Amino acid sequence: MKVILAAPRGFCAGVNMAIETLDTALKLFGPPIYVYHEIVHNQYVVDRFRNEGAVFIDQLSEAPLGSRLLYSAHGVSPAIRAEAAERRLKTIDATCPLVTKVHLEAVRFAKQGYTIVLIGHEGHDEVLGTMGEAPQCTVLVESPEDVDRLEVDPQRPLAYLTQTTLSVDDANRIIDRLKQRFPHIAGPPREDICYATQNRQEAVRLLTPEVDLVLVLGSQNSSNSQRLAELAREQGVAAHLIDHAREIDPQWLAGVHAVLVTAGASAPEVVVEDCLAYLQKQYGATVETRTIRTEEVHFALPKELRAELAAS
Numbered sequence: 049m050k051v052i053l054a055a056p057r058g059f060c061a062g063v064n065m066a067i068e069t070l071d072t073a074l075k076l077f078g079p080p081i082y083v084y085h086e087i088v089h090n091q092y093v094v095d096r097f098r099n100e101g102a103v104f105i106d107q108l109s110e111a112p113l114g115s116r117l118l119y120s121a122h123g124v125s126p127a128i129r130a131e132a133a134e135r136r137l138k139t140i141d142a143t144c145p146l147v148t149k150v151h152l153e154a155v156r157f158a159k160q161g162y163t164i165v166l167i168g169h170e171g172h173d174e175v176l177g178t179m180g181e182a183p184q185c186t187v188l189v190e191s192p193e194d195v196d197r198l199e200v201d202p203q204r205p206l207a208y209l210t211q212t213t214l215s216v217d218d219a220n221r222i223i224d225r226l227k228q229r230f231p232h233i234a235g236p237p238r239e240d241i242c243y244a245t246q247n248r249q250e251a252v253r254l255l256t257p258e259v260d261l262v263l264v265l266g267s268q269n270s271s272n273s274q275r276l277a278e279l280a281r282e283q284g285v286a287a288h289l290i291d292h293a294r295e296i297d298p299q300w301l302a303g304v305h306a307v308l309v310t311a312g313a314s315a316p317e318v319v320v321e322d323c324l325a326y327l328q329k330q331y332g333a334t335v336e337t338r339t340i341r342t343e344e345v346h347f348a349l350p351k352e353l354r355a356e357l358a359a360s
């Protein structure tokens with residue numbers, strides 16, 4: 049069996065920064081550190097931090113008054129920031145700057161009187177945060193059919209924004225439909241789907257034709273990981289999204305000669321290594337890394353932590 053190992057894969061700059069932020073906060077302040085939602089959408093990472101004293105919460109009321117609260121990489125709405133201030137929580141903001149960029153675009157369009165069409169997945173943490181910037185004038189669409197059903201005030205200008213971790217192809221289909229229906233619709237100055245999402249999708253798109261099976265390391269609630277598996281399936285190749293090699297069903301590998309292994313932006317390299325070790329041990333797999341693109345993006349720690357570090 050041959051394994052093609054996709055590069056780039058796994059952690060992006062936003063996830064690296066969020067993880068380093070929580071690591072640093074635990075070292076500087078000690079547990080517990082409350083984290084609003086999962087720090088990143090990955091079971092392995094969340095379990096590890098839970099063991100080290102992070103407490104993941106879905107309601108701010110779960111964090112005692114005055115305690116330390118970290119916002120995850122997916123960002124939060126202004127309403128959550130206001131509630132945190134009311135509870136006098138000491139906040140650390142690990143929102144990915146590329147998510148913040150979309151928030152700022154939403155604020156700008158809202159101030160200029162636009163109706164904002166946000167392309168994204170209902171209920172995703174990032175979407176909740178972005179919609180919360182301008183809830184009165186934002187509508188969510190998930191498909192071209194949603195665009196057909198859209199009812200907007202014809203007196204107001206229209207703009208679209210997207211979640212950062214969408215399928216590039218799906219987003220383009222929806223944007224095309226929006227432009228057909230609303231030829232004057234404005235868009236973001238630069239694309240919202242982030243570099244990491246695009247690069248991981250590009251690698252899967254280019255490498256999938258060479259294999260009979262794609263294994264994506266990542267959690268089920270990770271949007272960008274789900275998109276990688278979908279992309280492979282769209283090319284007619286079986287694909288499975290797994291948190292760990294333990295989830296591999298040997299039947300998936302029956303008659304398979306070549307496997308593409310990749311990982312979503314929130315999946316740590318250790319789960320990739322475990323998967324490769326399993327395939328090498330059980331199937332005598334040889335591993336070839338194929339680098340489609342190199343990444344050199346790095347985000348600084350949040351300013352609240354930099355200040356603490358400078359003072360310590």
Ligand code: SF4
Nearest residue numbers: 060062063144212242
């Ligand atoms: S996937 Fe993109 S937007 Fe999300 S944390 Fe990573 S770099 Fe930021």
